[in-house]
Every structure is written in C-alpha cells, then in structure tokens.
Amino acid sequence: ATTVTADAGEDQAICLGESVTLTASGGSAYSWSTGSTKQSIKVRPDSTTTYTVTVLEGNSSDTDDVKVTVNALPVANAGTDQTIESGQSTTLTATGGSTYQWSNGETTQSITVNPKKRTTYSVTVTNTNGCEDTDKVVVSVSKKIVTNPPPANAYAGEDIIICEGECVDLIANDGSSYKWSTGETQKTIKVCPIRTTTYKLFVTNQGIESQDEVIVVVKKCDNNNSVNVVNNQNNNLDRISSIKEDNILAYPNPTNGLVNIQIKEIFNELDLYLIDLNGRIVYTEKVRPLNNEILKQIDLSRFAKGFYIVKLVNNNQNFTKKIVYN
DSSP: OOOOOOBOOOOEEEETTOOEEEEOBSSSEEEETTSOOSSEEEEOOSSOEEEEEEEEETTEEEEEEEEEEEEOOOOOBOOOOEEEETTOOEEEEOBSSSEEEETTSOOSSEEEEOOSSOEEEEEEEEOTTSOEEEEEEEEEEEOOBOSSOOTTSOBOOOOEEEETTOOEEEEOBSOSEEEETTSOOSSEEEEOOSSOEEEEEEEEETTEEEEEEEEEEEEOOSTTOHHHHHHHTTTTOOOOSOOOGGGEEEESSSBSSEEEEEEESOOSOEEEEEEETTSOEEEEEEEOOSSSEEEEEEEOTTSOSEEEEEEEEOSSOEEEEEEEEO
C-alpha cells in the first residue's frame, strides 16, 4: 500500500487586509477546507484561521492543518492640520505605533517643520507585529498683514496740489521693499496725473506688510484758479521767517466735525485755506498768533464728509495737512 504524508506548510502570520499563498505537498491530489482542489491556494482571512488540506495518492489519504494568524493594523494619527505665519515653525507629533517614518525622512515620533508654503506631511507608523498604517497632516502658511500699522510703518507723504501738466515725486519711507499702485517698486516715483488721483503704497519690512496712500490734487492754473490764488497770494509780504513742519498739528484726525489747527513758534500772521478734493477753496481765513502760537478750530459739519486739505501759506513757504472728515 502507498503511504501518504500530508504537509500543509508552515504556519503564517499576516497583517489585516493582506493575503497569503498556502501550498500543500505529499500527494497527487489535494482537497482544502475552502473547497479548492488546487495544490496552492491564496487566502485573505479577516481573523486568525486554521486551514485543513487532505492529500490523496491512489487509495491512500492524509490530512494536515496550517494556521494563518491575522495581526491587527495600527491606527496612524499625524495630528490635526495647522496654519502658521510665514517664517514660523511648528512641531508635528504622530501616535499609533512603535516606530515612525515621516515623508521628510525623519524617524522620530515628533518633528519640527517650517515650510515656506502649504505642505502635506505623511507618516507611516509600524507596530510590534510589523503591521503599518499611514496618515497625513497639512501645514498651511499665511502671510501676516498689518491692517493698523504703527506710525513708523508705511508713509507715502502728505497730500499734494499740482497744476495740470505738472509732475511730482512721491517718496516712500520705512520699508525694505516698496510697491506702488502704479506697479512701480522704487522708493521714489515720478507721477504726472491728468486728474486728481489717489496713489496707494504697500511697504514690506521684516515680512510685515503695511500700506498708506497719498492724494495728488490736479487743478487748472489760470488767473481765476483757486490753486494759483493759494500759491501766489501775499508774495510781497514779509510776514514770518520760517515755519517748522513739526510745529503744525491737526487734531483730531479723522474727525467727526470739529478739527483744531495748531501752529507753534509762529510770530506773524498767515493765510489758512481749506480745500476739497476738487481743488475748491471752501474756507479761508487770515490767522494771527497769540503768545507765539496759533490755535484755530474749524467746524466741518457744514461740508460734505470726505477728505480735505488744510493749506497754510506765507510769503516763502506753504504746508498742507490732509484731514479726514467721517
């Protein structure tokens, strides 16, 4: 009689979701507990399972078992998505396994990253049975914009009145890089507007962006024009020797009606003009100092809300201050 010795192979261990091939030997015909009659079968159990094979050779048969152990997967967790400001760094910490492999090559459980743009990091965690799982975390990068910059930040200069056909230089301050609404990136630009124009300035310094604007008022300069009246009046009067710009204050600014114009260290009278953005003089007065100081209060409630320019003129100087009435 023929002797048959069935062999289902060595016991196997797999991770959940994987498959394995079982190969029997010892005869010419095979019958597995799965119903298959092939010598080799591929199985993918959801839990630990024992498979039996019956080996046949002639009228003889034998059986053997093989155990497939199914190990649970770890649950990888790369943490919650984060948003950082440009230039900052953040720490990412993964959980769920005994060893870790990050997409940037690091193998520690926690890593520190400082991406310049939105970046996705993936981590593969492995447990003691050798099974692994993967998770992802997104780090977004935002650009910090200062909507209310400190006084030392972007400054485009005081508003200016020019005649038609004239050009004027606009000068920016307090930044490492500049961008004007004209598209130019120099600190100083030359503009020749044909009508009253607002120029915006964007200044960046140490990664912080702030902005300011300057208004260039354009007027026709004929004999009846208000700008010429302002610029040409009193050319022959020797009223004062000098006005220091730092000694000219306008407050509160913005104002909801009343605005105070204060000039310190002034010894003679000068002309005060209130001009709207169309270049029209809406108020004018000769102001005289008292105890070497001028303090004049103007009530704007009778005028439309918006931007106004206060212009102070003597024989050899003129200064402007932008007033916001809201």
